[in-house]
Amino acid sequence: MFEKQEAVSFVRGMREASPYIRAHRDHVFVVHLGGEALVDARFPHLVQDLTLLHGIGVKLVLVHGARPQIDARLATANIASTWCRHIRVTDAAALAEVKLAVAAARITVEAQFSHATVNRPFGGTPLRIVGGNFVVARPAGVVDGIDLQFTGEVRKVDASAIRRLIDQDDLVLVSPLAYSPTGEVFSLNALDLATSIAAELKAAKLIVLCDGPGVAGPDGAVLRELTAQEAAALTLPEPLAQVMSCALEACNSGVGRVHLVPREVEGALLLELFTRDGVGTLVSSTPFDRLRPAGIEDVGGILDLIEPLEAEGILVKRSREKLEMEIDRFSVVERDDTVVACGALYPFAAAGMGEIACIAVHPEYRRNGFGDALLAALEQRAEDRGMSRVFALTTHTAHWFQEKGYSKVGLDDLPVERRELYNYRRNSIVLSKALGKA
Numbered sequence: 001m002f003e004k005q006e007a008v009s010f011v012r013g014m015r016e017a018s019p020y021i022r023a024h025r026d027h028v029f030v031v032h033l034g035g036e037a038l039v040d041a042r043f044p045h046l047v048q049d050l051t052l053l054h055g056i057g058v059k060l061v062l063v064h065g066a067r068p069q070i071d072a073r074l075a076t077a078n079i080a081s082t083w084c085r086h087i088r089v090t091d092a093a094a095l096a097e098v099k100l101a102v103a104a105a106r107i108t109v110e111a112q113f114s115h116a117t118v119n120r121p122f123g124g125t126p127l128r129i130v131g132g133n134f135v136v137a138r139p140a141g142v143v144d145g146i147d148l149q150f151t152g153e154v155r156k157v158d159a160s161a162i163r164r165l166i167d168q169d170d171l172v173l174v175s176p177l178a179y180s181p182t183g184e185v186f187s188l189n190a191l192d193l194a195t196s197i198a199a200e201l202k203a204a205k206l207i208v209l210c211d212g213p214g215v216a217g218p219d220g221a222v223l224r225e226l227t228a229q230e231a232a233a234l235t236l237p238e239p240l241a242q243v244m245s246c247a248l249e250a251c252n253s254g255v256g257r258v259h260l261v262p263r264e265v266e267g268a269l270l271l272e273l274f275t276r277d278g279v280g281t282l283v284s285s286t287p288f289d290r291l292r293p294a295g296i297e298d299v300g301g302i303l304d305l306i307e308p309l310e311a312e313g314i315l316v317k318r319s320r321e322k323l324e325m326e327i328d329r330f331s332v333v334e335r336d337d338t339v340v341a342c343g344a345l346y347p348f349a350a351a352g353m354g355e356i357a358c359i360a361v362h363p364e365y366r367r368n369g370f371g372d373a374l375l376a377a378l379e380q381r382a383e384d385r386g387m388s389r390v391f392a393l394t395t396h397t398a399h400w401f402q403e404k405g406y407s408k409v410g411l412d413d414l415p416v417e418r419r420e421l422y423n424y425r426r427n428s429i430v431l432s433k434a435l436g437k438a
Helices: 004-024 043-055 067-076 092-118 159-167 190-201 228-232 240-252 268-274 296-311 320-325 370-384 398-403
Strands: 028-033 059-064 082-084 087-089 135-139 152-157 171-174 177-179 185-187 205-210 225-227 257-262 281-284 289-293 330-335 338-348 353-361 389-394 429-434
Touching: 004 268, 028 043, 028 190, 043 059, 043 092, 043 268, 059 092, 059 159, 059 190, 067 092, 092 171, 092 177, 092 185, 135 185, 135 190, 152 185, 152 190, 159 171, 159 190, 171 190, 190 205, 190 240, 205 240, 205 268, 225 228, 228 240, 228 281, 240 257, 240 281, 257 268, 289 370, 296 320, 296 330, 296 338, 296 353, 330 370, 338 370, 353 370, 370 389, 389 398, 398 429
Parallel strands: 028 059, 028 205, 059 171, 205 257, 225 281, 353 389
Antiparallel strands: 082 087, 135 152, 135 177, 177 185, 257 281, 289 330, 330 338, 338 353, 389 429
């Protein structure tokens, strides 16, 4: 039986996750699982979370690594590793151990998914894990005078074959071994491999399960969101620098977003994908927040923002029908396909004035400057339409408007038609601001 607080938290979480469930369905996610994740005690939980993603319709491609497994095999065989620019040199003896380590790692992944999916709730067909020779490799060649031998790099990805499989509801699992057209086997860097596959598939997301909390800013706090331009300007330590290099390559190759997710956090994958701010670092080639004119599809999101304020008497109540009729007056700020702020401009052409109304910001984003940005955009919109002055009526936010250059005025300063609609019971304060050179 749920305790009251648990029930409230559960309902709030479901409501917050709902738009992300819709948004993620039928999109391709490429997930990189380092070999370290496979030996972590939390790996079974991670597999359950990946199974959940598949269950809601996400098309999953998993690329697993095997570095600790390879290290262990080489140590047992008394084969010393040689490195060049963080790349392992793979000779014939090492390649034999790499094959065994990768095979064992793959079996670990498949076994865990079999355990997680055979008893899925509500029955259904068990999840199929599918592999194949989707990648053509070539030798990495000679770097700094060192022949990397059987260390390879991606030459080609058979994206159409992968798409056929994920479109028929299979989960594709790719190992960091690939073959050349002449039949040679090459050891690949799993993160580079995941990046190449995500780029070829034009995946919606590349998800990298990382050691550590993510990318930290100067104050030590994790940077939750970075544009590709911001990320490129950072100086990061290894191995995070390599991860960020792949993230930027993915963004520049058409991947929608790259998530660097801390694998040590329980449920990190779900927290990253189904909450607004996530738990890791998100890198995107496009801005995260978009201020734009509202459309009819935004009515529901606007109502979600304003209804709590209407209930408190802060905003005048608007019906859905009225909002639909006046939607062209509104502008919204959108984040991850969710409306997080709104505001409206009502013109009074005869008086050369406009009313700023219905500014509302989601409680979690009131320190992000969205209200300021909306107000500035609405003022610019008014000025572009030839208005010389804007005004606002408020019962609670007079000081905020005054900080933005508004001054208290009397009812006589309102356009006649607006003055006739004034609600004396609300007793709103009237504030006004001149635009441009007026």
